[in-house]
Amino acid sequence: MHAEIIAVGSELVSGQKLDTNSQWLSLKLGDLGIPTHFHTTLGDDLDENIEAFRVAKSRAGLVIVTGGLGPTQDDLTREALARSADQALVEDAQALAAIEAFFARRNRTMTPRNRVQALQPEGAEPIANPVGTAPGIWMKTGGTIFACLPGVPSEMKVMFDGEVVPRLKAANLVGRVIVHRVINLFGKGESDIEAEALELTARGRLPEVGITASDATISFRISSQGANEEEARLGCEATADLIYDRFGDLIVGEGSEDVAHGLVSRLRSLGLTLAVAESCTGGLVAERLTRIPGVSDVFQGGVVSYANTVKIASLGVPADLLERFGAVSPQVAEAMARGVQERLRADLGISITGIAGPGGGSPEKPVGLVYIGLATRGGVQSRKLELGPEQPREIIRSRAAKHAMNFARLHLSR
């Protein structure tokens, strides 16, 4: 038993819009133990749709179709499905009632056009849509099940989780459940981390462990199977414990958590506050920290000291330090960190000064040279980063921001 996913829409096949529904559905089906063998994307052409449905029926036991269920003449999924199955299109009373109820709830008048959305191939049943007007279609034809859903991702996802998954389970099509757990690390390169985890990522090991890198954050992805979610979840645990034991301080969080979350959780557990002084990152550290709701309990604020006059006036960096060593120097990084810690009355101050490029580099101070500083009650220190010179501005800024946050995070975990 395997699946094909068909995405219908001229805007998709022409490239105007990127289809992300098919990827989402493949991951979901995979977690239900149903592998996807084909994705097909095509435009709003009736003959091509009929033919694509026939091809899918010949090679897959489950076909999920997204798109083509709206009220306009371009919406052809209903008719194409009926024709490919040699069935008539009939008005479904249950689907019509659901559409009428949707308009009534919103005090809107239902247009005659919306009535076509209640059409279904004979022998099909409607799939309820709690968030839009288009009902879906569930239909068995030949040996293949078709589940047709709207193309709007927010509607499609709600209907897949709430309506399609229970039907797949009831039809005994769901295999073993797969659960993923993602553990994120920062501070070492992907190949170094991989070298320390060869037996974890070996082919054939169970649970399976993958390793990926994104913006210098390295993630272990544990995938564990089980007869149910609880069992699959338990299957991840020993491997996760092993990763925590082995990589300890490198671990910044799980799921979507990155270095900023790791730093904020350390600050919270120690009851400490932070302030940041940023030059080349221009507010990126502050922005990443304040994406986290409720961060005001540990984050005082920051100074973006792009101009030297701001470093002097708002951070108290001595002018002669700037003259003698230049803005991009360990001395200025330390003075910035101390300045922001004192002036913003925080327990910790972190700072970043560097050359993000593409201009502004020199042989002594090339693009990518960055100093990060950290001021604590116990003292002030700095570190040199070499992030260029061939990297683009955005990468240098992002890496510098993450390293600065990680510098403080590691200090707090000692």
Added chain:
Amino acid sequence: MHAEIIAVGSELVSGQKLDTNSQWLSLKLGDLGIPTHFHTTLGDDLDENIEAFRVAKSRAGLVIVTGGLGPTQDDLTREALARSADQALVEDAQALAAIEAFFARRNRTMTPRNRVQALQPEGAEPIANPVGTAPGIWMKTGGTIFACLPGVPSEMKVMFDGEVVPRLKAANLVGRVIVHRVINLFGKGESDIEAEALELTARGRLPEVGITASDATISFRISSQGANEEEARLGCEATADLIYDRFGDLIVGEGSEDVAHGLVSRLRSLGLTLAVAESCTGGLVAERLTRIPGVSDVFQGGVVSYANTVKIASLGVPADLLERFGAVSPQVAEAMARGVQERLRADLGISITGIAGPGGGSPEKPVGLVYIGLATRGGVQSRKLELGPEQPREIIRSRAAKHAMNFARLHLSR
């Protein structure tokens, strides 16, 4: 004449990785006047690949395949193409020489495995790969042309532009060239702007004008055809002029330029400097401005005043103002703007204070209530924004940042 694009890779069809090659290729083909009718994605299975190639051959005049050209056993495109065309696989001397030269240039030893990358179906010709080991394949079979390229986007794109496009032109398959010009507006809703441009976006108008919205920036996309690029580009001009005349100050830039670029270009042309004071946006305005290389000529820096103590100490906001009106008030927004303008010695100061949520709202001051302030040599003013309460934190922050930058931009265009 239309095209099908086939993406080969188990990591794509399983959802582990999102295929963006097919979208890129559809847009490129569209610009060459070749419409794409199908995208197919499938895994590394020989029989399924042979069958998919046969299906594509039956329904498309041009088939672009990405992926499956590497040296491993999972790489099946060479063999699947040969079998679907009933041709033998033979070692191509030109392809082998190119692979050997690639390794020699990098002083690396070529492994025996890489030799399989020189295999091609009989009658095919290799497509040179200037940036990797895998040569592509160009082959005419039946009435259909196959162009097989590596799946690595950076290799695929270079080879498509440099090798496939010239072959398509030589084969007289390229239709009229299409050029796009994108003009970005901010400050009005999509439906309002659309209502003022109905004759532009009408179906059948030439050049075609589309309208899209992304993060509250509204874009007109003009698509003009011509016998060559110059002619197509000229075809956009009258429509672009019309949009500039009609929407004037709403226009912030073209292409990837957004509100930040519009503000920076006004500051540059007037020779003025800016400083920003941010509360709920937490550095987002500063971060967006400093993405622009060389912005230090007009951007002094900023203060992220998350805590009230920072508003007092670093911006000079009077404590009694905070007590009487609260941090989220027009009075505090104006004091922040004036404070940052004076303390950071800038010509203009802008400020943002609000409730980004999800917590922190009240009936009087709900989530999404934001005040933006603007201090100039001539005075200080503020504006109230209501961006919630149902919007997520990230949307409220992004909208607030853009409105604040736009407030200053519009002031400078008077």
